[in-house]
Amino acid sequence: MKIIVAPDSFKGSISAAQAADAMEKGILKVYPDAEVVKLPVADGGEGTVDALVSGMGGVMRRVCVTDPLGNKIDASYGLVGDDAAIIEMAAASGLTLVAPESRNPLVTTSFGTGELIKDALEMGCRKIVIGIGGSATNDGGIGMAQALGVSFKDEAGNELGFGGGCLGLLKTIDMSHVNPLLKDCEIITACDVTNPLCGETGSSVVYGPQKGATPDMVCRLDDNLKHYAGVIKEQLGDDIACVAGAGAAGGMGAALMVFCKAQLKSGIQIVLDLVDIDTHMASADLVITGEGRIDGQSAYGKVPVGVGLRAKKYGVPVVVIAGSIGDGASAVYDCGIDAVMSIADGPMPLHEAMDKAADLLQAAAQRAMRLIRIGTAMERGKDNEQ
Numbered sequence: 001m002k003i004i005v006a007p008d009s010f011k012g013s014i015s016a017a018q019a020a021d022a023m024e025k026g027i028l029k030v031y032p033d034a035e036v037v038k039l040p041v042a043d044g045g046e047g048t049v050d051a052l053v054s055g056m057g058g059v060m061r062r063v064c065v066t067d068p069l070g071n072k073i074d075a076s077y078g079l080v081g082d083d084a085a086i087i088e089m090a091a092a093s094g095l096t097l098v099a100p101e102s103r104n105p106l107v108t109t110s111f112g113t114g115e116l117i118k119d120a121l122e123m124g125c126r127k128i129v130i131g132i133g134g135s136a137t138n139d140g141g142i143g144m145a146q147a148l149g150v151s152f153k154d155e156a157g158n159e160l161g162f163g164g165g166c167l168g169l170l171k172t173i174d175m176s177h178v179n180p181l182l183k184d185c186e187i188i189t190a191c192d193v194t195n196p197l198c199g200e201t202g203s204s205v206v207y208g209p210q211k212g213a214t215p216d217m218v219c220r221l222d223d224n225l226k227h228y229a230g231v232i233k234e235q236l237g238d239d240i241a242c243v244a245g246a247g248a249a250g251g252m253g254a255a256l257m258v259f260c261k262a263q264l265k266s267g268i269q270i271v272l273d274l275v276d277i278d279t280h281m282a283s284a285d286l287v288i289t290g291e292g293r294i295d296g297q298s299a300y301g302k303v304p305v306g307v308g309l310r311a312k313k314y315g316v317p318v319v320v321i322a323g324s325i326g327d328g329a330s331a332v333y334d335c336g337i338d339a340v341m342s343i344a345d346g347p348m349p350l351h352e353a354m355d356k357a358a359d360l361l362q363a364a365a366q367r368a369m370r371l372i373r374i375g376t377a378m379e380r381g382k383d384n385e386q
Contacts, residue, residue: 001031004284004316006039006277008291008303009047010323013357016040016047017054022358023288023321026365030373037284039275043303044190044267045133049086052129053078055275058086063119065092065112066147068136069102070162077116080274084127085120089113089249090134093143095211098136103212105138105204105221106165110252114147117260121181129270130256131190132249138164138208138221140197140228141255149178150259164204164250167224170231178259187260190267192301195247197240197254198226203247211250225251232258268306277307281314286372288365290321296328299335308336319372321364323353341368 005027007019014022020038027034040055042048053060058080067073078086090096092112095103113130120128137143142152143162151174152160160166196202204213204221213221228251229241238258240246245264246254256262272278281287289307291298299305304320311318312335320332320340329340343360344353353360 001285002035002037002283003027004037004039004277004280004287006041006287006289006307007321008042008289009051010290010292010354010357010361011046013292013323013354014361015054016042016051018358019290019361022361023290023365026362027288027369029366030369037280039277039280041268041271041275041303041307043301043306044131044192044270046088046090048131048190048267048271049076049078049088049091052080052086052271052274056080061119061123063116065115066109067097067112068093068108069098070109073097073112075112075116077120079123079125083125084129085123085125087113087116087120087128087130089130089132089252092116093137094134095136096134103136105136105163105208105211105213105250106217107163108137108139108211109143109162110135110137110139110141110250111143111147111162113252114144117144117187118147118179121179121185126185128185128187129190129274130187130262131267132252132256135249135252136211137252138204138211138213138250140164140167140225140251141249141253141259142167144252145255145259148182148259150175151177164221164224167228168220170228173231173235175259182260187256187262188270189253189256189262189264190270191245191248191253191264192267193248193253194244196242196244197229197246197251198222203250206247207250229254266301266306268301268303272306272310277310281311281316284314284316287311287316287318288321288368289318290361292323293326294320294322294324294329294332294340295326296331298329299331304337305332305335308332310336312336319368321361321368323357
C-alpha cells in the first residue's frame with residue numbers, strides 16, 4: 001500500500017514536517033509494510049518556506065535585512081534544488097515584526113523583502129517563489145523595488161522615503177539601474193488574495209486597519225495608491241489598478257508584477273507543483289492530509305482542499321485529520337475529500353490539544369488506518385461471496 005502524507009502545519013503547535021512524521025508513525029502501527037511518502041506542504045503563507053525546505057531537501061539561508069520600520073534584523077529564506085529560492089515576505093516585512101503600538105502603514109516598508117530577493121539572485125537563484133501573506137506594509141511594494149534598483153523620485157528629484165505615506169509625492173519612476181539579474185529570473189508569487197490595488201475592495205480599505213491605519217490614514221493611503229497606479233500606467237504602460245491580486249500585501253502584488261514581471265498563482269497549487277505531488281499520486285492508494293482546523297472556509301484555497309482536488313484527478317481517496325472541525329466543514333466533501341476526523345480523542349482544553357498535537361495526530365492516523373483496514377476486509381468479503 002502506498003500512502004501519501006501531505007499535511008499543512010498545525011499552527012501554534014507543530015510544523016508540517018512534524019505532522020507528517022506523526023502521521024507516518026500512526027500508519028505504520030497498522031500497516032508496517034506500507035510505503036509512506038511524506039510531502040509536508042503549505043498554502044503560500046506562514047510556514048511555506050519551512051514546509052518546502054523540509055519536503056524538498058533544501059537549506060535555510062539567514063541574511064541581515066531591513067525590517068518594516070527601517071531597523072536591521074536577521075531573516076531567513078530557503079534554497080532548494082540547484083537554483084531556486086523560497087521566500088516569505090513576512091520574514092522581513094511581516095506584521096508580527098512590528099509591535100501593535102508601532103504599526104503605521106504610512107511609514108512601514110517592504111525594502112527588506114527586496115533585500116531577500118536580491119540576495120537570492122546573487123546566490124545564483126533563477127527561480128524564486130515568494131509568499132506575500134502577513135505583511136505590515138501598504139507601500140505599493142516600492143520598498144521592495146527600491147532594494148532591487150528601481151528609483152522613485154518626487155518633483156524635486158529626491159528619492160522617496162519609506163512607507164505608503166510618500167506615494168502621493170511620486171513624480172517619476174526610473175528603471176535604468178534595476179538589478180540585471182532579474183531579467184533571467186522567473187518569479188512566482190504565491191497569492192490567494194484577489195483584491196485590486198485601490199478602491200472599496202483595495203488593499204488600503206480592506207487590510208489597512210489591521211496594519212494600524214486609522215480611517216484618515218486609509219483614505220490617504222488609497223489616494224496615494226491611485227496616484228501610484230496612474231504614474232505606473234503613464235510612464236511604464238502597465239494598467240495595474242484593477243488587476244486581481246494587485247492589492248495583495250499592501251500593493252506588493254502590483255509591484256512584483258510590474259517591476260519583477262512576476263506571475264501571481266494560487267499558493268497551494270504552487271506548492272503542490274514544487275513537491276511534484278502528481279508523480280506520487282499516479283501510483284498512490286490513499287492520501288492523508290490535515291491542518292489545525294477544518295470548516296466552511298477551508299473550501300477556499302486551504303491545503304486539504306488543494307490536496308483533495310489533486311487526488312480527485314487520479315481517483316485516490318483522501319482523509320483529512322484536523323485539530324478541530326468547525327461549522328460548514330462538510331463543504332470539503334465536494335472538493336475531493338472523502339472523510340474528515342479530529343485528532344481529539346475526547347473533551348480537552350485547546351492548550352492541551354496543542355501541547356499534545358503530535359501524539360494525538362499519531363493516534364488519529366492509527367484510528368484512520370484501522371477503519372480503512374476494516375473497510376478493506378469488508379470489500380474482500382464481498383468479493384469472496386461473489
